Amino acid sequence: MRTGEQRRDAGRVRFEDFFSAVTGNTPFDWQRRLADQVTQNDPARVSWPDLIELPTSAGKTSIQLIAAYALAVHPNAHRRIVYVIDRRTVADDAYETAHILRERLRRGDPALAPFAASLRYNVGLKSTEPLLETHLLRGGLGEPLARLRSPIAPTILVGTVDQLGSRLLFRGYGVSERMRPVAAGLLAYDTLWIVDEAHLSPAFLDTLRAVRASVLASPLPHDRPLHLIEMTATPRKRAGRTVFALGRPDDRIAQRISCSKPALIRDPIQTRDLVAAFAALVEEALGSKSFRRLGVIVNRVGLAREIFDALRKGGSKDSADYLLFIGPIRPYDRKLLYERSAAVSLKAQSHERRAHPVVAICTQTIEVGADIDFDALFVQAAPLDALRQRFGRHNRLGSSNGTLAIIVPELLEKVEPIYGDATQRTIRWLCSVAQRASSGQKVDFGIAAMDDVVGRLSPQELEALCSSGPLGEPLHVQHARNLARSTSPCIDEPDVSIFLHGEPARADVQLVWRELPKDYDIGRLSEEVKDDLSAAPPCAGEMLSIPVYAARSFLEGEKADVADVPAELESTRQGRRHGVKAIRWSPDKDQIAAVEPDQIRPGDTLVLPLSAGGSDEFGWSPDRMDSVSDLSLAAYFAKNGDRVRAARMRVLVAFDPEDGRTVTERVDDALTNKCESGDGLLEREIARVLMQVPKDQRTIQLIQAAGGNEHAWVTWRESVRDDEDPNADASSFTVRVGLTDHLEHVAARALDLAQRCGLLKELCEKLSLAGLLHDLGKADVRFQTVLRGGDLIGALRAEGQTENLLAKGLRRFAGGVQRSVAVPMSERWFPGMRHEAISVAMAGVQDPLVRHLIGSHHGFGRPTFPTIEDAAPRTVRARINGVAYEASSDHHLNASGWDEQFAALLDDYGIWGLAYLEAILRLADHRCSREEESGSVLGLPERDGGNSCSLSSTV
Structure with missing residues (x-):
């Protein structure tokens, strides 16, 4: 219950104070205006715009803080905040904002005390529940254990289109098949989606709009359905949408907007060799002694690496410090790179003085969100929107004089593979509006100056000059229904990449380098190798994300270039004597196996021996044959400190x-x-x-x-949940918990969560009833025998004595001693036999939703269960709260109209609505299991009083 003291504490938070406490800066005027608009325009709902138009360097990533502030002061703000930025490396920078806020709240920072009190009160969090959860999901997999734990927890997720979009569409990369509905349901309800640089992801925007339309049309009532905000510095079509723009800038931003950024357009005839051309420009600028921070931005990772190598080998190698910024780099390596004093000196407000100038060779990875400021900038020709982003890293604060900028186009014999014809059209247009100068044609890329010129273009003309992903295929209802079949995909199921990127799969894979035993044999993986990888699973800090095609080429001994925007480039033969062998990692030790290049799948995590090469301190380097460092311990300790997992x-x-x-x-x-x-x-x-x-x-x-x-x-890790272990029964083998206690615990927790999610009373009752009955099937003597470490006699004695039935136990007793007699075949519980299917049969309820919630609480039944024949069926009995339940273990659910029931429930509650209801029950079950394992069953309401619901199996 919320107390008057909590309400008084909660009323003392101001946006300016909150923002300053987190960032150390006062907010810009636009940040104040947006916070006021969102939280004060309408007391019944938050007033988010559809489109936010802000120039580069205006601090767009702070929208995460505005959304978190809204959650603390407005009763109907979205609990989940999803920030999508389709740049692997920039996602790390964007996440830093959320991470800082979470850590300050976790430490109980006094400056954030008013915000913390308001957030806890407004969301209705108990004192034992964390104030904020955050997750970074980048590349093809992200954190192996990153998951949403609660439907009511305030959560910020930052990641890429692949990571977050695939989760929304029931196909989360790196997510187990059975946990996919949980992620999809939670991301469609009570979730604010913010897509940065939205113009780069038209296919994904269409998909998000289709999902939102489906949720709004769903029969499941909800106050906070999915809401979409597009955010960009390069606005396109705006008709019919509410728009929030910068407005009259305050002084700090006004200087950034009004400053001039003259750029020389180099004659393409002068550029026969891009590597030599950029190297010559840098060396000439260094020779002038006029510039301290020089940047080169090009379109391909391979080209950036070649220029970098050429400069370090050239005559000016001792006259400057050289850095390379590319997208494919292990996050821990990237952390070390950005902590170098040379990198720190590139920040816009850095006052560090160095003995030598700093030269940074970059790709598109620094176009968005990077706080880098060059006084001399040389950029490869690109579409207009990409060039404007690149010039956002030049004279960023508008306070420098005597800057230099040159655009380097090249003569192309065929269509440019990354941006198509948009690059050539942009160069022709820039030349048409440029001013003649003694050194050539010049155009001003200052924000205000370019806005003035671009403003004269029609929408169609502007569109032709900008980069844009394919529009893709619309997400139709039947597509969504097919994707919702997570346990038995349709034969003609569409590739979700079509709905994310407008083209077939380009999802990344993760490369991880590990020290493997000297006698390691890829053809026959030893138990030692599997034990090693299972005990210390890869963590995000040691993963390098590259496209699937590039990984295949590398393993085959070929070289494939990559770009830091969606594109597939050609492979060339490397000249390696042989390719590289890889191991596909899996949370299931038995699934860890060697893979051939053509067996690689989107979302795979591939473990390579250190001798494979392919990476250095600056990131992806397929030419590199030297041994790669093993970052497994360093990356894990950097992220978790003393909270050891393994x-x-x-x-x-x-x-x-x-x-x-x-x-x-x-x-x-x-x-x-x-x-x-x-x-x-x-x-x-x-x-x-x-x-x-x-x-x-x-x-x-x-x-x-x-x-x-x-x-x-010797290992320790968080409790094994069934989203980590493909064996759905793994969570049953932890500590001893009575069946009745566990069922009542889950019923009360499901009721509590459903009520706090704002569901109707009828739905709360159904979720609680499903929780009360979900594990009845564990009363089967065979399952009880397993819970007792093979003690068949003990299981037989417990049969019919409800107080002795277990919901959880241990496969073996302490010391690893197997108890009792050998279990005959007829009394064994075989893998694939589903206790939740028996639970459905025992419950005897007629309500389709309750039946489905019981049957799907481990992720099966969407719409099928494993087809394992019960060779020795028997009657299973249990008595819960005075009610007797019994049924045959030979349930035949797959042949009982379960598929038809699933289809009808999609109609009754919506494709994502049904998944949302499943998520509430399953996360209630997970939370109860964690509490039971730790011995802390806290914060549950009494089911027989107050606002609790009466439970009955007659629903």
């Missing part, structure tokens, strides 16, 4: 039950001894972190389970 170290631990020490103490001593033996820095660092592992019950059980005098993996 570490890779084999230790010999002698477990002596007579020595009187705890298991954890024995492990600590063994690790300390190994450190003192001088086995190397790496082992000492791992040991240091392992000795800080929490001394909790789950850790001790895990170490005990290793048992004996054997080499053992």
Whole structure:
């Protein structure tokens, strides 16, 4: 219940104070106006515009903070904020805003106390619930464990079109098949989508509009359906949409807009060799001694690398510090790169003085969002919108005099593969509006000056000068219905890339370099290799994202260039003696396997040996044959500090039950001894972190389970959820929890979440009833036997005694000892047998939604279950709250009209509405499991009083 004290605390937040506390700066005038418009125009709903038009360098990424502020002060603001920017590297920069806010809130920053109190009150968060969750989802996979944990938690997600769009369309890259409906449902409701540089993603915008239309037409009532905001510095068509523009800029922005940025257009005839041309321009500028921060921006990663190498090998190598900024780079490498003093000196407001000038060779990765300011800029010809973005990194604050800028076009014999004809049309148009000067043709790329010239173009003329992705195929209702079939895809299912990019799959894969055993054999992966990769799964900081085609070419020993915008470039033979072998990583250890190049799929995470080459301190370098560094520990520690998930170290631990020490103490001593033996820095660092592992019950059980005098993996990670483990029953084997307790816990939690999501009372009751009945099928003696570590006799004794039935248990008892007698075949629970299908049969409810929620709570039943024949069916019985339930385990749900029921529910609740309801129940179940494992079942309302719903199996 919200108290008067909470309300008083919540009323003291001002946008200016909040913004300054997070950023250290006062907000611009447009930021204040937008915050006021969103939160004050209409008390019934937030008043977001459809389109936000802001020039580069105006601070567009701060819209995340405005959305978070709205969530704290407006009762109907969206709980989930999705910020899409289709640049792999820039997504990292954009995420920094959200990350800083989350960390300041987590630490209880006093300056944010009024905001925190207001957010907790307005959203209705309990004291045990985090104030803000954030996730960065970039490239083809993102964080392997990144997921939405709660339907009511304030959340900011930052990522690419591939990552976020695929999740919305039930095909999340890197998301297990069974967790896809959860992500899709949550991202379609109570979610604000902000698409930055929206003009670059027309196909995805059309898809978002189609999903929004479907949600609005859905029979499922909701106050906060998906809302879409397009944000751009290059406005296009505006008819019929509400627009928020910069307006009259304050002094800080006015100087940036009004300053002049004259650029010389070089004669294409002078450019026979792009590498030589750019190198000569840089060397000439360095020779003048007039410029301290020089930038080259080109269209291809390979070209940037060639110019970079040429300059470092050239005569001016000692006269400047050289940097390379490209999109494909491991985030941890990128962090180190941007922390270099040379990189810091490129920031717009940097006051650092260096002995040598800094020269940065860049691709499109710095066009959006990068706080970089060059006083001399040389850019490869590109469409008008790309050029304007590039000039946003030149004299960024409008405070420099004596700057230099040159546009370098080239004579093309065929259509340019990245931008098509738009580049040539742009150069011709620029020459037509340029002024003659002694050095050639000049055009002013200052924001105000270019706005004036562009304003004379018709919408059609402007469109022809700008880059634009393919429009793609409209997302029709039948497409969406087919995609919703997550457990049995249709044969003719469309490639979701058509709806994301307007063309077939170009989704990235992730490359990870790891130190593998010397005797590692790609043809026959050892258990040691699989154990290594399973115990220490790849994390985002060590992943390098490249397109699928480029990864295939690299593994085949060929070279394929890449761009930091969607494009597929040609491959050329590298001259390697042989290709590179890769391992496809999977959360399921049994699925970790070697792959051939033609077997690579979008979203794959590929593990390569360090000797494969392909990367250096600046990122992707397919020509590089030198060994690559293993970043697995550094990247993980950088992100998680002492919150260890897993570490890779084999230790010999002698477990002596007579020595009187705890298991954890024995492990600590063994690790300390190994450190003192001088086995190397790496082992000492791992040991240091392992000795800080929490001394909790789950850790001790895990170490005990290793048992004996054997080499053992010592790991700790968050509770295994079924979105991480393809075995849907994995979450049942944690700690002992009674079946009745778990069912009542989930029923109460589902009711609580549904009510806080604002659902109608009838839907709240159905979700709670589904929670009460969802695990009835675990009463099967065979499942109870597994929960008791193979103790069939104990399971038989519990049959019919509801108070002794388990919802969760342990496959083996402490010490790894298998209990009781060998279990006969007829009494074994086989993989693929679904307890939730038995639950549906036992529940006996007629309501289709309740039946579906019970059957789909592990992600199956959309619309089919695994077809595993029950060779020894039996009657399963349980009594919950005085009500008896029983049914045959031979349920035959797949042949009982389940498919037809699923189709009807899509009509009744909407394609994304049904997934949203499933998400509420499944996340309630997940949260209960976490609380039960940790022994902290907190914050639940009483089901038999207040506003709780009466539960009955007659719905």
